[in-house]
Amino acid sequence: MLGFKSNIETLHILLPVGISFYTFHGLSYVIDLYKGKINPTRNFIDYSLFVSFFPLLVAGPIERATHLLPQIRQKREFDFEQAVNGLRQMLWGLFKKVVIADNCAQYANTIFNHSTEYSGSTLILGAVLFSIQIYCDFSGYSDIALGTARLFGMELLRNFSFPYFSRDIAEFWRRWHISLSSWFKDYLYIPLGGNKGGMLMKIRNTFIIFLVSGFWHGANWTFLAWGFLNALYIMPSIIRGTNRNHLEIVAKGKIFPTVREFFSMVLTFGLITFAWIFFRSENLAHAFSYISSICSPSLFSKPDQVQIPPYLFYLIGLFFAVEWLGREQQYAIANLGVKYHKIPRWAFYVALVLTICICHGTEQQFIYFQF
Secondary structure, three states: OOOOOOOHHHHHHOOOOOHHHHHHHHHHHHHHHHOOOOOOOOOHHHHHHHHHOHHHOOOOOOOOHHHHHHHHHOOOOOOHHHHHHHHHHHHHHHHHHHHHHHHHHHHHHHHHHOHHHOOHHHHHHHHHHHHHHHHHHHHHHHHHHHHHHHHOOOOOOOOOOOHHHOOOHHHHHHHOOHHHHHHHHHHHHOOOOOOOOOHHHHHHHHHHHHHHHHHHHOOOHHHHHHHHHHHHHHHHHHHHOOOOOOOOOOOOOOOOOOHHHHHHHHHHHHHHHHHHHHHHOOOHHHHHHHHHHHOOHHHHOOOOOOOOOHHHHHHHHHHHHHHHHOOOOOOOOOOHHHHOOHHHHHHHHHHHHHHHHHOOOOOOOOHHHHO
């Protein structure tokens, strides 16, 4: 009717941005309605706003009808403190995305796209840069979305809780993309039987969750391999029953972690970074080629010159320091409006804005816009 010739390529090009996210929004409404957790929404505008609320439309967080619809129905008035908190979170999200993620992306892309030309040590650097990129890119978007929603008097679900400070894989998945993990738990894992059918059913259901999570990211063997690898990572804690050991943030109330906690975080980060290689690679052949190049004698050589400016490493160090100091809050700089005097607080805000303006990387599309 519109003059388009229907074929697979056209369908691929015309696939709506963020379709996975608002599909899950709609599914949560239908499933909760079926289970009797909510009553039908008679107001079409309220329902449309729930599905298409613009801050979370293209990359989440994946909202629940039980959480967002009541906020849409109630009368909202402008709250100055809530708005300031929202703007503060937006600023931190912009810093993570524009300064950290976009700068890391430039060099991670160079290394991954020409992986055969670099030494093993350089490839490890590329994998680490991609780990930092995908976290700052996705959590930066979530911070911007949550902050924007606060300007409209709405509180969205938290999506990240400092996942790279996790002490094991189970803790990482409680802190990474929380809205998706909890969605799969409530609407897939528990209906499959959850933990009630014994160890074999628990193992089966865990593998199903991670494989479906991989497939959700795209119809590519690399995503399935990434999901399968994470399922393998979490199996020891599932079998031993230690997957609920670390419910509190690491070193709560302390400045420094213990030696054991530190090495646990380093090991967890290393395992996650290894899995991200499959996530980032174009195909399985590329992933295995990348990994085999790492496992070569050049692993112990000095990294090749990728022309990474030294200030980027200083900014990454500063970013992790701020995240560590603010890890007990909803987001890293949430306490700046409470603890510090007005002058240093505003100086920090201005410094962040100037850093965003001066040290921004080459513009990169949000990674999760493709899902």
